[in-house]
Amino acid sequence: MARLDYLELAVKDINVAKEFYSLALGFKFTDFGPEYSATTTNDTDIGFHEQPQITPPMGVICVENLDEAYQNVRLAGGDIIVEIFEFPGGKRFEFLDPSGNRIGVWEKI
Helix, strand or coil: CCCEHHHHHHHCCCHHHHHHHHHCCCCCCECCCCCCEECCCCCCCCEEECCCCCCEEEEEEECCCCCHHHHHHHHHHCCCEEEEEEECCCCEEEEEEECCCCCEEEEEE
């Protein structure tokens, strides 16, 4: 069953964000390159993506079959804004729903 299991936040400085959340809430991070870091607790994790322009948070939903979810989102009228790509541990795509909310969908591999 699909479920929200990840929240991605845009941050201006990855090191400042990691330090803040470590001190404020005790988060521990795994780095996935110089501009991306995430908690890896296997519940609802939080990823930090360093970018020059801050965008609203993006919920990410885990599914068992990414290709099927991709087709279903398109058939339902979702606007695919990032095509399927792979990353360490999975693959995902991103879309806008009819209200303009940005959502990521991923599958563990």
